[in-house]
Amino acid sequence: MLRRLLDPIARRLVRRGVRQALAEGSGVWLAIGVVAAVVRLLLRPEEPQVVHEELRVGETIVVRHLPGPAQPTRRERRREARRRQPPRDASVRYVEGDEPLPLDG
Numbered sequence: 001m002l003r004r005l006l007d008p009i010a011r012r013l014v015r016r017g018v019r020q021a022l023a024e025g026s027g028v029w030l031a032i033g034v035v036a037a038v039v040r041l042l043l044r045p046e047e048p049q050v051v052h053e054e055l056r057v058g059e060t061i062v063v064r065h066l067p068g069p070a071q072p073t074r075r076e077r078r079r080e081a082r083r084r085q086p087p088r089d090a091s092v093r094y095v096e097g098d099e100p101l102p103l104d105g
Contacts, residue, residue, distance in 0.1 A: 009036075010039045010043070013032055013033060014033050014040065016029065018030075021033060
C-alpha cells in the first residue's frame with residue numbers, strides 16, 4: 001500500500017531532480033532526486049524465492065500457493081459504500097448535481 005502511494009511521487013521527483021540538476025546545475029534538486037531514488041530502491045518488492053535442486057529417483061515435491069487475503073469484488077465495494085451513506089430524507093426531492101430541494105407542501 002505504501003509503495004503504491006510513494007512510488008509515483010518518488011519517480012517524478014527522481015525525474016525532475018535529474019532534469020533540474022543537469023539543466024540548471026541545481027544542487028538542491030540533485031539531492032532531492034538522489035533521496036527519491038533511494039526511496040524507490042528501498043520500496044522495491046522482494047524477488048521471489050527460487051530453489052534449484054535435483055530430485056533423486058522416488059523423491060517427490062509438493063508445490064502450494066497460499067492465497068493472500070481475499071479482495072472484495074466491485075459489487076461488494078459498491079454495496080459497502082451504499083451501506084455507509086446516510087439514508088435519504090423522504091421529505092426532500094433530490095435533483096442530480098444539486099443540493100436537496102424541499103418538496104412543496
